[in-house]
Amino acid sequence: MTSDKIIVRCAACRTLNNVPAEKLKARPLCGQCKAGLSVPHAPVDGTGATFDREFGDWPEAVLVEFWAKWCGYCRMVEPVVNELADWRAGTLKIIRIDIDAEPALAKRFKVHATPTFILFRKGDQVARMDGAPKEKIELVQWVDHHLPRP
Numbered sequence: 001m002t003s004d005k006i007i008v009r010c011a012a013c014r015t016l017n018n019v020p021a022e023k024l025k026a027r028p029l030c031g032q033c034k035a036g037l038s039v040p041h042a043p044v045d046g047t048g049a050t051f052d053r054e055f056g057d058w059p060e061a062v063l064v065e066f067w068a069k070w071c072g073y074c075r076m077v078e079p080v081v082n083e084l085a086d087w088r089a090g091t092l093k094i095i096r097i098d099i100d101a102e103p104a105l106a107k108r109f110k111v112h113a114t115p116t117f118i119l120f121r122k123g124d125q126v127a128r129m130d131g132a133p134k135e136k137i138e139l140v141q142w143v144d145h146h147l148p149r150p
């Protein structure tokens, strides 16, 4: 990451904004319409209706987690996923997809295990983890490895 600017799409007027990284914590406004830009600090739920929009609103880096209610490993990693969303607020958006509620999205991303994590940078897949890490910390190390902090 050479730039310290993050691109955020305004949910109100769809304009892409370049926001200096240090301003992300201070409730940045859209340069076009002055609406508040949303900087997620927690995972957001993706559905067939919202996924492409949630994904496209955050071009920088997105971690998509496919999970299921009955999946014990998903519950095991949930606290780490929540912490990652907070620690990396402004640089990484996490979208969670319930594979039972959204089978079409699970099929689209060829998900055969839960949890499955797919990491995207500027719309391109940079890494994928099918199944839970052995240790929770491995998930954080995996993200750090593929998305080095500036």
Ligand SMILES: [Zn+2]
Pocket (backbone or CB within 6 Å): 010, 011, 012, 013, 014, 015, 030, 031, 032, 033, 034, 035
């Ligand atoms: Zn706007």
